[in-house]
Amino acid sequence: MAIERTFSMIKPDATRRNLTGKITAKLEEAGLRVVASKRVWMSRAQAEGFYAVHKERPFFGELVETMTAGPTVVQVLEGENAILKNREVMGATNPANAAEGTIRKEFAVSIGENSVHGSDAPETAAQEIAYWFSGVELVG
Ligand code: RTP
Ligand code: MG
Numbered sequence: 024m025a026i027e028r029t030f031s032m033i034k035p036d037a038t039r040r041n042l043t044g045k046i047t048a049k050l051e052e053a054g055l056r057v058v059a060s061k062r063v064w065m066s067r068a069q070a071e072g073f074y075a076v077h078k079e080r081p082f083f084g085e086l087v088e089t090m091t092a093g094p095t096v097v098q099v100l101e102g103e104n105a106i107l108k109n110r111e112v113m114g115a116t117n118p119a120n121a122a123e124g125t126i127r128k129e130f131a132v133s134i135g136e137n138s139v140h141g142s143d144a145p146e147t148a149a150q151e152i153a154y155w156f157s158g159v160e161l162v163g
Contacts, residue, residue: 024104026102027102027104027106027148030098030099030141030142030151030154031050031097031141032095033047033095033096033139034140036089036093036131036136036137037139038095043096046126046139047098053102053108054102055100055105055108055112056163057099059098059099062094062095062096065091065095070086070090073090073154082135097155106143109142110141110143111125112125112126113141114128114131116134126138
């Protein structure tokens with residue numbers, strides 16, 4: 024299995040409740056290494072650009088509001104099968120459907136305030152990492 028990198032974000036609902044450490048611990052316990060991390064309070068333009076794929080969806084306005092409501096922590100995670108592994112640790116988008124032991128089961132408030140984001144494929148991982156980080160910021 025190849026070593027992959029994926030993009031992860033701890034959302035404002037979680038930073039507000041001081042869950043950065045607990046969430047990061049769950050990622051590390053799953054074997055994912057944090058190779059870049061910084062705190063960002065994103066602008067409306069940054070949020071709209073990051074979530075451009077969802078711009079026609081009915082929840083887009085609410086999504087941009089939620090993501091700009093406070094600071095986020097953006098991270099790059101590295102490990103075997105990192106993209107899928109991160110999605111597994113995160114749990115289902117709607118916390119009501121999230122499996123026991125997942126981040127969203129434990130910490131998410133609602134589908135909109137679901138505590139974390141993770142890339143869903145190699146192409147989106149590469150795009151999302153490049154959106155927030157330059158190459159020199161990734162320290163494996
Ligand atoms: P993410 O991109 O944040 O990792 O989450 P995901 O792949 O599990 O979900 P996605 O379909 O990509 O949706 C992106 C984010 O939009 C919010 N959302 N709200 N109100 C709603 O019906 C609704 N649906 C999605 C969620 O915060 C979701 O994480
Ligand atoms: Mg998604």
